Amino acid sequence: xxxxxxxxxxxxxxxxxxxxxxxxxxxxxxxxxxxxxxxxxxxxxxxxxxxxxxxxxxxxxxxxxxxxxxxxxxxxxxxxxxxxxxxxxxxxxxxxxxxxxxxxxxxxxxxxxxxxxxxxxxxxxxxxxxxxxxxxxxxxxxxxxxxxxxxxxxxxxxxxxxxxxxxxx
Amino acid sequence: xxxxxxxxxxxxxxxxxxxxxxxxxxxxxxxxxxxxxxxxxxxxxxxxxxxxxxxxxxxxxxxxxxxxxxxxxxxxxxxxxxxxxxxxxxxxxxxxxxxxxxxxxxxxxxxxxxxxxxxxxxxxxxxxxxxxxxxxxxxxxxxxxxxxxxxxxxxxxxxxxx
Numbered sequence: 506x507x508x509x510x511x512x513x514x515x516x517x518x519x520x521x522x523x524x525x526x527x528x529x530x531x532x533x534x535x536x537x538x539x540x541x542x543x544x545x546x547x548x549x550x551x552x553x554x555x556x557x558x559x560x561x562x563x564x565x566x567x568x569x570x571x572x573x574x575x576x577x578x579x580x581x582x583x584x585x586x587x588x589x590x591x592x593x594x595x596x597x598x599x600x601x602x603x604x605x606x607x608x609x610x611x612x613x614x615x616x617x618x619x620x621x622x623x624x625x626x627x628x629x630x631x632x633x634x635x636x637x638x639x640x641x642x643x644x645x646x647x648x649x650x651x652x653x654x655x656x657x658x659x660x661x662x663x664x665x666x667x668x669x670x671x672x673x674x
Numbered sequence: 675x676x677x678x679x680x681x682x683x684x685x686x687x688x689x690x691x692x693x694x695x696x697x698x699x700x701x702x703x704x705x706x707x708x709x710x711x712x713x714x715x716x717x718x719x720x721x722x723x724x725x726x727x728x729x730x731x732x733x734x735x736x737x738x739x740x741x742x743x744x745x746x747x748x749x750x751x752x753x754x755x756x757x758x759x760x761x762x763x764x765x766x767x768x769x770x771x772x773x774x775x776x777x778x779x780x781x782x783x784x785x786x787x788x789x790x791x792x793x794x795x796x797x798x799x800x801x802x803x804x805x806x807x808x809x810x811x812x813x814x815x816x817x818x819x820x821x822x823x824x825x826x827x828x829x830x831x832x833x834x835x836x
Contacts, residue, residue, distance in 0.1 A: 527699060534706065537707055538706055545710075548717045551721075646762060663777060666735075
């Protein structure tokens with residue numbers, strides 16, 4: 506007789522309390538998971554861009570014999586790096602790294618530039634230094650700062666490298 | 675009695691079952707959460723590894739660059755076994771004994787070792803010290819979650835220009 510009454514008020518309140526606690530926990534964890542994925546996406550976009558841009562600049566620098574100092578911008582942001590390198594048959598070409606609209610572009614032999622930066626990532630600092638103290642070789646120091654944001658969350662990462670122009674020896 | 679049987683089946687979900695069920699759901703979500711956090715942590719580690727590998731490469735290039743501007747002046751004056759750091763003064767790289775942190779996070783140092791050559795002029799652990807060759811070790815270390823990670827790179831440098 507008593508049991509057929511179904512759920513009592515106390516039981517109902519307890520169930521509801523448990524339900525509310527679970528809902529809050531689930532929603533919180535969902536927010537945390539989504540936040541983590543958002544941050545992970547930003548960071549991997551920055552890393553992909555940083556790796557691609559730095560590797561390309563380092564490789565091109567190593568393959569070059571000189572820097573075109575009339576077009577290159579050293580010691581200030583945004584910098585510009587114009588390298589001179591030999592191609593087949595003793596001919597030479599130029600490789601130009603420059604910033605346009607917050608993106609890093611590379612252009613070879615005066616052709617249309619291509620961006621080295623993943624979409625959603627922008628360059629917040631690109632500073633170059635020319636190392637020409639030695640009469641034996643020339644080198645370039647590169648500092649690249651990349652930025653990406655999503656809502657209020659902003660991520661900035663810096664990459665540094667130096668490369669000697671192997672053909673300048 | 676048939677009435678008793680029906681009563682027993684009508685009991686439905688008890689409090690214990692609700693608690694057990696909700697615990698399972700909570701654990702599942704906690705699992706998902708820790709996976710997300712772990713993937714972010716791995717990406718952080720990966721990010722620092724990437725930055726560190728460029729810094730290590732820069733270390734070797736910087737030492738080569740001041741080797742190019744004078745072996746006797748810049749390399750021969752360094753004593754083996756000491757820790758040296760790299761300082762960029764705006765125009766060139768220099769070695770210094772003052773520790774310099776990169777972005778207050780990465781610590782980069784290098785050491786220099788004498789190189790011995792045997793009777794065949796091959797690099798060996800014994801034999802005479804070759805004053806025109808040095809072994810360079812560049813180290814980069816950083817603290818991540820209370821633990822220090824160190825990576826290193828080594829190369830031989832020779833006095834080819836003086």
